[in-house]
Structures are given as C-alpha cells and as structure tokens.
Amino acid sequence: MKVKKKTAMLVSFTLGTLLLATTALADIVTKSGYDQLKDALKVTAEQSSDKFDSFTMDFSIAMKDNGTTLGTINEIHKYDRSKSASENISSRERINGDNDSSQTYSDKTTYIRVSESDPTYYVTEYPQERKEEAFSNPFKEDGADDIEKIADAVVGSLKDHVVVTENSDGSKGLVGSLTEVQIPSLVNAVASFQMKQEFNGRQDDLPHLTKDVFVKEVKGTAKVNKDGVLESILGSAVLSGKDEQGTVHEISVEALFKISDINATKVRKPDLTGKKVVKDTAREYGSEITNPEKFVGKFKNDILLEKDDKFVKVGEQIMEISHFDNQTLTGQYYEVYKPGFEEYANSERNFKFNAKKSDQKNSSEFEYTTESGSKRSIYVDGHSGQVYLNGVSMSRGNLILDSSFRPDLE
Amino acid sequence: MAVFQAALVNEIEKLYKKKKALVAVLLSLAVIVIGQLAIVGVRSGFGLRGAGSVEFPMLVLSVVVNTVLPLFTALVTIDSFSGEYSQNSMRITLTRPVSRFKIFTAKITAIVLFILAMLLLLLIFSMVVGFMFNTNSATWDSLGRTVFSYLVSLLPMAVLALGIVLLANLFKSGISVFFISILAFIVFKVLGVLFSQYSSLFMTTQLDWYNLFLVNSFPLGKIMRQFMIMLGSGIMLFTAGFYLFDKKEF
Numbered sequence: 001m002k003v004k005k006k007t008a009m010l011v012s013f014t015l016g017t018l019l020l021a022t023t024a025l026a027d028i029v030t031k032s033g034y035d036q037l038k039d040a041l042k043v044t045a046e047q048s049s050d051k052f053d054s055f056t057m058d059f060s061i062a063m064k065d066n067g068t069t070l071g072t073i074n075e076i077h078k079y080d081r082s083k084s085a086s087e088n089i090s091s092r093e094r095i096n097g098d099n100d101s102s103q104t105y106s107d108k109t110t111y112i113r114v115s116e117s118d119p120t121y122y123v124t125e126y127p128q129e130r131k132e133e134a135f136s137n138p139f140k141e142d143g144a145d146d147i148e149k150i151a152d153a154v155v156g157s158l159k160d161h162v163v164v165t166e167n168s169d170g171s172k173g174l175v176g177s178l179t180e181v182q183i184p185s186l187v188n189a190v191a192s193f194q195m196k197q198e199f200n201g202r203q204d205d206l207p208h209l210t211k212d213v214f215v216k217e218v219k220g221t222a223k224v225n226k227d228g229v230l231e232s233i234l235g236s237a238v239l240s241g242k243d244e245q246g247t248v249h250e251i252s253v254e255a256l257f258k259i260s261d262i263n264a265t266k267v268r269k270p271d272l273t274g275k276k277v278v279k280d281t282a283r284e285y286g287s288e289i290t291n292p293e294k295f296v297g298k299f300k301n302d303i304l305l306e307k308d309d310k311f312v313k314v315g316e317q318i319m320e321i322s323h324f325d326n327q328t329l330t331g332q333y334y335e336v337y338k339p340g341f342e343e344y345a346n347s348e349r350n351f352k353f354n355a356k357k358s359d360q361k362n363s364s365e366f367e368y369t370t371e372s373g374s375k376r377s378i379y380v381d382g383h384s385g386q387v388y389l390n391g392v393s394m395s396r397g398n399l400i401l402d403s404s405f406r407p408d409l410e
Numbered sequence: 411m412a413v414f415q416a417a418l419v420n421e422i423e424k425l426y427k428k429k430k431a432l433v434a435v436l437l438s439l440a441v442i443v444i445g446q447l448a449i450v451g452v453r454s455g456f457g458l459r460g461a462g463s464v465e466f467p468m469l470v471l472s473v474v475v476n477t478v479l480p481l482f483t484a485l486v487t488i489d490s491f492s493g494e495y496s497q498n499s500m501r502i503t504l505t506r507p508v509s510r511f512k513i514f515t516a517k518i519t520a521i522v523l524f525i526l527a528m529l530l531l532l533l534i535f536s537m538v539v540g541f542m543f544n545t546n547s548a549t550w551d552s553l554g555r556t557v558f559s560y561l562v563s564l565l566p567m568a569v570l571a572l573g574i575v576l577l578a579n580l581f582k583s584g585i586s587v588f589f590i591s592i593l594a595f596i597v598f599k600v601l602g603v604l605f606s607q608y609s610s611l612f613m614t615t616q617l618d619w620y621n622l623f624l625v626n627s628f629p630l631g632k633i634m635r636q637f638m639i640m641l642g643s644g645i646m647l648f649t650a651g652f653y654l655f656d657k658k659e660f
C-alpha cells in the first residue's frame with residue numbers, strides 16, 4: 001500500500017510537470033496574432049527604408065457622424081530611394097466646404113510645393129546636396145524599443161483578439177475586432193476622454209459630445225504578402241456619445257493604409273513650363289551657415305526707456321563680431337548711451353567673448369565663459385540674419401534691453 | 411465517499427463559521443459599491459459613460475480577480491492549514507477515521523467552493539447593480555460571455571489556492587506564508603509586464619485568462635494551452651502539497 005501511494009504521487013507529479021513544460025514551450029513558440037502584426041510592421045518599415053527602390057504609400061481617413069461624412073483626408077506618398085526623391089499628394093475635404101489639396105515634390109537639390117488654393121509653384125533650391133533619406137525606419141529611432149514595450153504592456157490580454165488566416169500562397173490575413181465588453185473599462189475611459197476633447201464644440205462642423213461618451217467598437221483587418229510585408233491595413237473605430245440636446249451621435253473613423261507599386265513607382269518632377277513659379281535658394285541647410293563671413297561686422301539694437309507713458313530711445317546695444325567661421329565666434333559687446341542718459345551705462349555689460357560651437361549636434365549655439373566664470377551662449381540664426389545673446393541680465397529698472405541683434409548696415 | 415462527504419461538510423462548516431468569510435463577502439460588496447460610485451463620478455464629472463450594464467460586472471471582475479479574491483483565497487487557505495497546525499486542532503481532525511488524502515482533498519474542495527461562492531455572489535450583485543445604475547448595453551451574447559468569464563475564473567484561482575497550500579505546508583507560521591504569497595504575487599505581476607512574451611506562464615497572468623473567452627473568434631488553441639498549463643501546475647502543486655501534508659508530524 002505504502003509503495004503504491006508513493007508511485008502514484010511520483011507519477012502524478014511527473015505528469016503535471018510534463019504537461020506544464022510541454023504546453024509552456026508550445027505557448028512561447030506560438031506567436032499571437034498581435035506579434036505577427038508587429039513583425040509585419042517591422043519588416044515593412046525595414047524593407048521600405050533599406051531594400052525597396054521605390055514604393056507608393058496610400059493613406060486615407062474618413063470620419064462619419066451617424067452616416068454623414070464629416071471629412072476625409074487622402075494622402076499619396078511616392079518614394080524613390082535610388083534618387084532620394086519623394087512626391088506627396090494630399091487632399092482634404094470637410095463638411096463645411098473647407099477643402100484643400102496640395103502637392104509637394106522633393107529631391108536632393110529641390111523642393112517644390114503647390115496647392116489648390118494658391119496655384120503658384122514655390123521652388124526651393126539647395127546649393128548643397130541634401131543627405132536626407134526618402135523614408136526612415138521609425139523602428140530604428142531612439143526610444144522605439146521602449147515604446148514597443150509600453151505598447152505590449154498596454155495591449156496585454158488583448159493580444160489574442162487578432163486572428164490570423166494563412167492563405168495557400170503564403171500571404172496572411174489578420175482580423176481583429178473589439179466591442180465594448182471586450183475593451184477594458186480603463187482603456188475605454190481613457191480613450192473616450194481623449195476623444196471627447198476632440199469633440200468639444202469648438203469646431204463648428206463637428207458635433208459637441210457632452211454625455212455618455214464611450215468607445216463602442218474597434219475593428220481592423222490587415223493583409224501581409226508572402227514576403228512578410230504589410231500590403232494594407234484597414235482600421236475603424238466607433239465612438240458613441242450624446243450632445244447637449246441628448247441626440248445620440250455615433251462617430252466612426254475609418255483609416256486605410258496601403259503599400260503598392262513596390263519597385264515600380266515613378267516619382268515625377270512637376271513640369272514647370274508655363275506655370276507661375278516663385279523661386280528661392282535655401283540660404284543654409286542644417287546648422288552650418290553657408291557663408292559665415294556675412295556675420296562678421298557690427299550688430300545692434302536700440303535701448304529703450306519707458307518715460308512719461310512713452311518709449312524713448314536712450315542708446316544702442318552693440319555687438320561687434322570680429323571673427324566667425326561656424327566653429328568659433330569672437331567679438332565684443334558694449335552699450336552706447338545718448339547724452340543725458342550716461343548714468344545707465346554699466347561696466348558689467350561691456351565684455352569681450354570668444355565662443356566655441358556647442359557640442360550639441362545640429363545646433364548653431366556658441367558657448368563662452370565670462371571673466372567671472374559663468375557660462376553663456378550666443379545663438380546665430382542664419383535664416384533671419386540675427387544674433388541672440390543669451391544669459392545676460394537684460395532688464396534694469398525702466399530700461400528695456402533686447403537679446404536679439406540685427407546687422408547695422410548704415 | 412460518505413467519509414469524504416463528512417470531512418468536506420466538516421471543513422465547510424469550519425470555513426463558514428469563521429469571520430473571514432463574512433469579511434470577504436462584505437469587502438466584495440464594498441468593491442461593487444465603490445466601483446459604481448466611481449462610474450457615476452466619471453459619468454457626471456467627465457461626461458464619459460464609464461461602463462454599461464454588462465461592462466460593469468466585467469470591470470468588477472477585472473478588479474477583484476487581482477485584489478480581493480486572491481487575498482481572501484490566501485487568508486482562507488492559510489487558516490485551513492497553518493491555522494489548524496498552530497492551534498493543534500489538526501490533531502482532532504486527524505484522529506478521526508479518515509485518511510489524510512481525504513482530509514487534504516476535503517480542505518481543498520472547501521476552499522474551491524468558497525471561491526466559487528464568492529465569484530457567484532460577485533456576479534449576481536454586480537449584475538444587479540450594473541442593470542440598476544447603468545444604461546443598458548446587454549445582448550444575450552455579452553451576457554453569456556460575462557457569466558462564463560466569472561465561472562472560468564475559478565480555475566486559476568484554484569491553482570493559486572493550491573500554490574498557497576504548498577507554501578502553507580512548507581513554512582510553519584501562517585504569517586510568513588501570507589507575506590511570501592503576497593510577495594510572490596507582486597513579483598509575478600511585475601515579471602509578467604517585463605517579460606510579456608512569457609507572461610502566460612505566470613500564475614498571476616492566468617488570473618486574467620477569462621479575457622480569452624471574450625474574444626469573438628474564440629481562440630481555442632490559446633485557451634487549450636492556458637488550460638493545460640494551469641492543469642499541469644495544478645497537478646504538480648496538489649501532489650507536492652499532499653506529499654508534505656502526508657509526511658507532516660503533528
């Protein structure tokens with residue numbers, strides 16, 4: 001009897017362990033529909049930014065209130081990675097008649113934009129070739145991993161709502177739907193609170209939802225081709241709520257995303273012959289100022305004083321830049337007062353500076369240390385032709401000083 | 411069988427006579443009342459619907475399944491084992507002509523029945539409250555899923571109870587069992603979030619497995635796997651727990 005009991009216990013313990021181990025292993029290996037969707041997104045982003053020479057992305061959203069269309073947005077993005085060129089066509093329609101469509105074209109040396117409301121072609125030319133990628137992989141950006149972890153935790157038990165059907169040609173279809181019982185109450189509350197802010201009555205063409213707002217349904221379908229690339233994804237959500245009169249509104253939002261014409265998309269530069277064209281040259285690109293010599297010289301602004309309810313000019317703040325080459329910036333700052341206002345002069349605000357480019361990337365900030373040892377910076381804005389002096393205490397009594405300086409061309 | 415029945419009735423009566431069962435019932439009702447007040451607050455304060463008549467029981471379930479239920483399951487389980495060890499009342503139980511296996515099984519059955527009673531009570535009260543105070547959103551489908559969700563929550567809760575039984579037989583003092591259980595619960599919860607791909611292995615994630623029964627497509631494969639994992643760990647924990655119980659000297 002004693003032996004039998006021991007054997008029974010041993011057998012049942014082993015059985016339990018085996019059962020647990022095998023199913024646990026199977027469970028880890030089995031990818032949920034959510035994971036497969038995530039994989040497809042990653043593959044698509046990677047292929048689009050590394051492998052495909054060209055592709056077209058379509059994106060459209062439609063919003064309806066109880067069946068009446070409130071607005072639509074359509075966007076077509078064409079990318080040609082081999083030429084670093086891209087073309088965007090976007091159009092939006094709203095129920096209040098506020099429609100617009102626009103088109104942009106961009107390659108290494110030009111950027112062209114035109115819109116329906118203003119049929120002028122604005123052309124910007126870049127003297128230096130731009131190094132921008134036509135399409136960058138969002139999963140490779142900083143913090144993408146953390147966002148993915150957070151998304152996984154939020155999705156949590158909803159992962160199993162995505163159902164995968166595999167077709168014989170290797171492509172896959174993914175379907176998911178959630179109705180109000182399946183959406184966790186907290187998620188529903190946060191989402192509907194967010195959405196309620198959108199329908200706050202400030203936009204005259206959107207209904208104003210005040211009561212009983214909730215997410216009624218979320219649905220989605222996706223198609224993944226045999227290479228694992230997401231071809232299309234269609235999502236829709238229904239938000240229900242009452243307005244002040246107690247009328248129930250069911251607002252549905254549908255979004256469609258498609259990738260097509262992989263390696264067969266042609267990006268065309270718009271034909272500008274016979275069109276009204278406004279041309280300009282990009283003065284600089286990035287933080288490097290193309291011709292830094294232009295910043296050597298005298299920069300100034302007026303010192304004002306508030307007196308008898310009027311502004312009176314009492315002098316000038318002057319910055320003399322003796323050397324500037326995108327790496328170092330040297331010069332002097334001083335103030336000149338008009339006769340009768342000399343008492344405002346202050347020796348603290350009369351100094352020389354020898355500033356070096358800050359370590360931050362893509363910044364046109366130049367840092368220097370004052371004689372007293374405090375760190376200050378000067379910012380050079382090549383676009384507006386101004387220099388900003390940061391960190392100097394500017395206001396003193398009724399005296400009005402400014403930190404931005406423009407070139408003195410007189 | 412008659413011996414087992416007698417042992418079971420004995421265990422249930424002990425459980426029923428304790429104040430803990432009453433406190434558990436009162437606390438569960440408090441959760442329902444507080445939950446409903448929160449929903450009313452959200453509704454009038456933020457203009458959100460909060461929860462409809464069917465969502466309310468689901469909201470209550472999602473809260474209690476991670477708080478009140480495991481807590482009282484632990485308390486009742488510890489009482490039934492560690493409590494009787496320390497009071498030496500276990501000796502009285504064992505002097506009866508009942509095998510240790512039957513006593514062990516009767517104790518566990520009583521605990522499972524307690525969990526079931528709690529779940530049913532929560533289901534009925536949250537449904538009544540849900541229908542009384544919230545806009546009606548019920549369909550037969552969602553109603554059926556709600557009832558089913560409550561019933562299937564019994565299984566992971568029973569596995570949890572078996573886990574605590576094992577701890578109660580491993581450690582002497584009921585207090586240390588209680589704290590170890592709570593600590594393990596929190597650790598598993600955190601691990602489930604950090605390693606979400608392995609989360610289905612943790613006992614604490616299995617407490618939420620009722621969600622699988624809400625999925626429209628009824629993911630049979632996933633449900634079966636989860637069921638097997640729970641069954642496997644249940645058998646293991648039961649055997650290990652009984653082994654220790656059988657060896658114990660009183």
